Amino acid sequence: MREDHEAAGRAGLARWEQRTELPLLWVSLAYLAGYAVRVLAWAAPEVWRDLALAVMFAAWAVFACDYAVRLLLSGEGVRFVRTHWLDSLVLLLPLLRPLRLVAVYSAVQRRRSGRPRLGLYARVMLYAGLAAALLTFTASLAVYHEERLAPGATIRTYGDSVWWAASAITTVGYGDATPVTPVGRTVAVGLMVCGLALFGAVTGSFSSWLIEVFRREGGEGQRPPEG
Structure with a gap:
């Protein structure tokens, strides 16, 4: 029951x-x-x-x-x-x-065609790209809101915030613009963790796709000639 x-x-x-x-x-x-x-x-x-x-x-x-x-x-x-x-x-x-755009896109594609139009590896890379773009935008807004009037802040304009968010999510971190407020640094930690996860997902998917392509081409090359 x-x-x-x-x-x-x-x-x-x-x-x-x-x-x-x-x-x-x-x-x-x-x-x-x-x-x-x-x-x-x-x-x-x-x-x-x-x-x-x-x-x-x-x-x-x-x-x-x-x-x-x-x-x-x-x-x-x-x-x-x-x-x-x-x-x-x-x-x-x-x-x-x-960020639910990722799940919604997948659900819409399944509803229309019965299965996603893109392959697994392509979907992972596409979803990671969409998630990275949305995370960069939202993080840049949050950090700019907290930092623009903070004493000693290096992020004074929204352009500075976008530049910082892009360098943080790609794990580059030039250091020319860094958050100084507690909220800004908390957002920075979350963005860097998400950037590492997304980068790992894209790298792993791309590597798996290459291995699959090489394996498939190798298998085709070993087939005996017909006739």
């Missing part, structure tokens, strides 16, 4: 996620756009900044409702917070929501 209840909960949760993945993606982008306006248009009229803040609060409310519905449908109770720790983290840090 309990197993049937859990199976029904998983099925309901899967249906809910399938129906809401695209709408939630647009809500995520709206949140990111509102945050970008708050950060970059700091000299704009207050009404625009208030409107952007209202969009952010409305989007977060949608995220919270989605999380609550998924928690109820799962039937896991409090265990849902632990088993879906990434979703719980994203609820606390909504700037990471646009």
